[in-house]
Amino acid sequence: MNKLLPTSTAGSLPKPSWLAQPETLWSPWKLQGEELIEGKQDALRVVLHDQQSSGIDIVSDGEQTRQHFVTTFIENLGGVDFEQRETVRIRDRYDASVPTVVGAVSRQRPVFVEDAKFLRAQTDRPIKWALPGPMTMIDTLYDNHYKSREKLAWEFAKILNQEAKELEAAGVDIIQFDEPAFNVFFDEVNDWGIAALEKAAEGLKCETAVHICYGYGIKANTDWKKSLGAEWRQYESVFPKLQKSTIDMISLECQHSRVPMDLIELLRGKKVMVGAIDVATDTIETPEEVAEILRKALQFVDADKLYPCTNCGMAPLSRSVARGKLTALSAGAAIVRSEISR
Ligand SMILES: [Zn+2]
Secondary structure: OOOOOOOOOOOOOOOOOOOEOOOOOOOOEOOOHHHHHHHHHHHHHHHHHHHHHOOOOOEOOOOOOOOOOOHHHHHOEEEEEEEEEEEEEEOOOEEEEEEEEEEEEEEOOOOOHHHHHHHHHHOOOOEEEEEEOHHHHHOOOEEOOOOOHHHHHHHHHHHHHHHHHHHHHOOOOEEEEEOHHHHOOHHHHHHHHHHHHHHHOOOOOOEEEEEOOOOOOOHHHHHHHHOOOOOOOHHHHHHHHHHHOOOOEEEEEOOOOOOOHHHHHHHOOOEEEEEOOOOOOOOOOOHHHHHHHHHHHOOOOOHHHEEEEOOOOOOOOOHHHHHHHHHHHHHHHHHHHHHHOO
16 A cells, blocks of 8 residues: 555444344344345445545455354354354353364355455455454364364365455455464464464465454453453564564554553564554544554554554444544544654
C-alpha cells in the first residue's frame, strides 16, 4: 500500500440480528438454505459498507459467512466427526465439547473461495482474508486418528495451503492465519508451530500475516489475562522465530494490554499490525488513545511497516460499539499519519 498507516481489523465484526443472535460466539444462524446464503451476502455488504465509510483501508468480510473462525473451516473437511464429541481443554484455559478426528483429514471442497470472490467483486480496496492457523485448529479437536498434535497440524497446514492458494487466485491481497495458540504452547511453537505455519503459507505470492492475540473479550480469556501478572511477555519467545520466518506481517494485541511495547523490536523488518482497539470493552477509544498506542509502536517499527488494527475480532460486541471503534481507529491513525508526514 502506498498510504502510510493503512488501517484494518483483526477479523470478525458483529453480525446483524436478523442473521444470527447478536453479541454471542457460536451463535446459530436464523435463516436456512437459499435465504441463509443471501443473508450472509447481505451482511457481508453491510459490514463492508461500515468498514469503508469509517475509513478502514484494508477491508474484510468481517467473518459474516462463518459461525466461528475455527469451527466453520473444520466443518468443511473430511475425517472429522462432528457427532462424536469429547471434552477438551482449549488453549489450556477452558473446557469445550469438540468434534473428533476419526480418519485422515482432507479438504472436500473450497471453503471460503466463493465468499472471497463475492467480497472481491464489491470493493476496489485491498482485502484481507482470515483462516485459522494449524496449531489453533488442532487445539479445538479431539484426535483419535493421528494421535500426534504435530502430525495433525502438518496435515491441516497442507489443507490450509490449498485453500489459501485459491483465495489468492480469487483476488485476496493478504491471507492471515489466526494463531492465538502461539501465545500458549511455546515449546510446540518452536518445535513445529512456525514450520507448520510456513507450510500453510508456502508458495503464496500475496502477503501473508499471522494474528496472535489474547483472545476475544469472553470471560475465560479476561480471567486468564488477570492471572498473567504485570507484564505479558508471551510474545517474547515467539517473535524471534517469526522474525526469521517467511510470514510478512504479524498482528498483535497492544491496546490496554500489558505487553511491553519494546517486544515489537524483536520483529524488526516485518510489517506489524498493531492492535490499537481493545475488543474486551464496550468503551470506545478516543482517537487520541489510538494515536498514543501508534506513537509508542513507532519507536519499534518503521512507519512504512506499521498497520493500525484492532486487538482481535469484534464479533461479541454490539454493532454500534464496533462501528464506533472502527471510526476511532481511522481517526487515530489519521492523527499520527499527519504527524509523520509533516
Ligand atoms: Zn484474536
